[in-house]
Amino acid sequence: MNKPPTFWSSLWEHVEIARTLRSLRLYFDPQMCTGIWECYEVCPVGCWSRDLERGIAVLEKPEACIACGACVLQCPEEAIELR
Amino acid sequence: MATVFMKWLETTPRDYERGIRLLTLGRLEKLHVLLTEDFIKPGMRVLEIGCGTGALARRMAGKGANVTAVDVSPDMLAEAQRQLDARDLAGSVSFEHMDATLIGERLPVAAFDRIVASLVFSELSPDEQRHVLQNCRWLLAPDGRLLIVDEVPPAGFLQRILFWLVRAPITLLTWILTRTTTRAVRSLEVLLRESRFRPCRLGSRLGGSLVLVEGSPLPEAAPAFDLEQAAIPRLRHRISLRSLLVDLWALFLRVIPPYPKVRPGLYAVGHPDTTSPVFVSGNFDLSVRRLVRELDGKVDAWLLVADSKGINVWCAAGGGYFTADSVIAAVGSSRIESIVQHRHLILPQLCANGVDADRIRGEIGWQTAWGPVRAEDIPSYLAGGKKTDAMRWLRFPLVDRLEMVSATLGLYAIMILIPLLIFWRPLFWPVAISLFGLSYFYGVMLPWLPGRDGLVKSIPLALIALAGLFAYVTLVNPLPPLRLFHWTIGLTGLSVFVAAELQGMSPFMRGEQANWGWELLIGIALGLIYWLVPMAVGWR
Numbered sequence: 001m002n003k004p005p006t007f008w009s010s011l012w013e014h015v016e017i018a019r020t021l022r023s024l025r026l027y028f029d030p031q032m033c034t035g036i037w038e039c040y041e042v043c044p045v046g047c048w049s050r051d052l053e054r055g056i057a058v059l060e061k062p063e064a065c066i067a068c069g070a071c072v073l074q075c076p077e078e079a080i081e082l083r
Numbered sequence: 084m085a086t087v088f089m090k091w092l093e094t095t096p097r098d099y100e101r102g103i104r105l106l107t108l109g110r111l112e113k114l115h116v117l118l119t120e121d122f123i124k125p126g127m128r129v130l131e132i133g134c135g136t137g138a139l140a141r142r143m144a145g146k147g148a149n150v151t152a153v154d155v156s157p158d159m160l161a162e163a164q165r166q167l168d169a170r171d172l173a174g175s176v177s178f179e180h181m182d183a184t185l186i187g188e189r190l191p192v193a194a195f196d197r198i199v200a201s202l203v204f205s206e207l208s209p210d211e212q213r214h215v216l217q218n219c220r221w222l223l224a225p226d227g228r229l230l231i232v233d234e235v236p237p238a239g240f241l242q243r244i245l246f247w248l249v250r251a252p253i254t255l256l257t258w259i260l261t262r263t264t265t266r267a268v269r270s271l272e273v274l275l276r277e278s279r280f281r282p283c284r285l286g287s288r289l290g291g292s293l294v295l296v297e298g299s300p301l302p303e304a305a306p307a308f309d310l311e312q313a314a315i316p317r318l319r320h321r322i323s324l325r326s327l328l329v330d331l332w333a334l335f336l337r338v339i340p341p342y343p344k345v346r347p348g349l350y351a352v353g354h355p356d357t358t359s360p361v362f363v364s365g366n367f368d369l370s371v372r373r374l375v376r377e378l379d380g381k382v383d384a385w386l387l388v389a390d391s392k393g394i395n396v397w398c399a400a401g402g403g404y405f406t407a408d409s410v411i412a413a414v415g416s417s418r419i420e421s422i423v424q425h426r427h428l429i430l431p432q433l434c435a436n437g438v439d440a441d442r443i444r445g446e447i448g449w450q451t452a453w454g455p456v457r458a459e460d461i462p463s464y465l466a467g468g469k470k471t472d473a474m475r476w477l478r479f480p481l482v483d484r485l486e487m488v489s490a491t492l493g494l495y496a497i498m499i500l501i502p503l504l505i506f507w508r509p510l511f512w513p514v515a516i517s518l519f520g521l522s523y524f525y526g527v528m529l530p531w532l533p534g535r536d537g538l539v540k541s542i543p544l545a546l547i548a549l550a551g552l553f554a555y556v557t558l559v560n561p562l563p564p565l566r567l568f569h570w571t572i573g574l575t576g577l578s579v580f581v582a583a584e585l586q587g588m589s590p591f592m593r594g595e596q597a598n599w600g601w602e603l604l605i606g607i608a609l610g611l612i613y614w615l616v617p618m619a620v621g622w623r
Binding site (some may be wrong): 014015017038076 | 437441453456594
């Protein structure tokens with residue numbers, strides 16, 4: 001079934017990816033967070049902040065997210081999802 | 084008469100206290116509070132050099148520290164003791180009469196968790212400063228810290244002028260009232276570094292002229308590393324004909340492969356040794372040269388260039404071209420493991436979307452840290468050992484916006500203007516001028532145009548462009564209706580195209596390809612209007 005990509009199909013793939021990128025939202029499960037704050041370290045737009053008292057991360061500004069995926073990849077607990 | 088004058092010249096401890104408070108506009112105390120709150124814990128053994136009338140010593144003892152406070156002036160010490168006796172403190176203070184240069188001979192080695200010096204180094208000669216710092220290294224216990232509060236010249240030229248303008252009258256007034264003055268320590272941080280302390284500026288007041296600096300002792304200097312013997316190339320910031328040509332290419336045509344690349348491998352920046360930090364970068368020529376531009380002459384470091392297929396790290400990591408494997412391969416294939424004693428990589432923060440740091444740690448046992456987003460922040464990141472939010476967050480300042488507009492325009496010039504030049508020459512100049520004008524205007528105005536989407540931003544852009552057109556027509560040069568109509572269609576279409584397409588240049592907006600459908604629709608609609616309206620109105 002896998003056809004080799006043509007010029008037009010790869011263009012269409014770009015559109016699909018772009019659409020997905022735009023619709024992606026961050027989902028965060030604070031229960032799974034162990035507070036290493038790697039998400040806060042890598043987020044280039046400041047979505048995350050640190051709750052020093054409870055020792056967990058806080059998704060403070062989800063609207064700033066650019067769906068780069070850095071926090072999702074770096075979180076060792078897989079507490080963050082983009083979908 | 085002379086005796087009276089000489090008597091007046093003498094400074095009493097009380098005068099000194101008042102004078103310092105006046106001279107620092109009360110800000111010295113703020114730094115003392117910061118120092119005590121953040122760095123003094125109950126039970127700590129603290130040495131204060133040059134305690135004066137003992138205000139800081141009492142504050143630290145109040146937090147529960149056991150303070151040994153030395154000063155060269157018996158009068159000051161007597162006053163300090165008097166004020167201490169009047170109080171009940173959690174910790175203890177013992178005052179000792181001692182010249183700062185003698186602490187190494189009189190006090191026990193490795194016996195202090197903190198050594199504190201407030202407005203002391205400015206009173207010492209350069210030789211004395213080095214001698215005292217050397218002694219501080221001996222007196223500090225393992226993990227001990229040196230904390231210096233002192234006056235320094237402000238960093239910038241303008242700040243310096245402003246500082247002296249404000250400072251001169253205060254200095255004069257203070258001296259007349261109290262015969263007290265202070266001097267600024269030149270290059271305090273350099274001094275610390277020379278004495279093998281890592282300096283970190285923790286706080287500053289009075290426009291950066293009064294600072295709190297922490298010094299953490301570094302291991303004794305490692306033997307210098309012989310780069311030439313190891314045959315490791317050194318990267319320098321040099322402007323050459325080649326670099327200018329590559330810059331010009333990169334300015335307008337960077338999106339077109341082949342991307343200018345640097346050969347992956349280990350490079351030296353400055354004169355790194357076996358303890359120098361190791362930075363990882365991708366191998367896009369422009370990135371590496373900009374990195375070196377910011378580091379050369381300021382930082383001694385190793386630069387491990389990993390293969391990112393000549394793409395910048397963010398895009399390469401996002402596209403799967405720059406991964407943990409690229410970094411692991413770069414470490415393994417270079418000789419870095421036999422060169423540096425530590426196992427600590429500083430990764431570009433923007434590759435975190437594709438480089439799994441956990442895998443690097445797990446597979447090759449190197450620790451990783453995320454460096455600043457922008458290379459220009461690296462020297463202060465290294466100096467402070469800490470990363471601030473400003474170093475972590477993207478900015479898209481005007482210079483970058485103009486650069487990215489140019490980089491995008493290069494491609495559109497080829498795709499749009501060259502065909503026009505060949506097949507439809509009368510349209511070349513109007514389209515070229517409109518395209519460039521609209522694009523740069525859009526680049527400048529980007530933060531102020533409403534919406535987070537190129538298509539939405541195209542509405543205000545088109546409105547502004549049309550307002551400009553109608554202002555031109557009414558005020559300068561009236562156009563015949565048909566030409567005005569064509570210009571309206573053209574500018575609207577180009578505005579939509581520019582705003583929607585240039586969305587991709589901004590790091591804050593995503594997925595411009597999703598606009599294509601709308602662009603096509605708007606294009607068809609404008610085309611229909613272009614054909615049908617003149618027929619309906621009978622302009623032809």
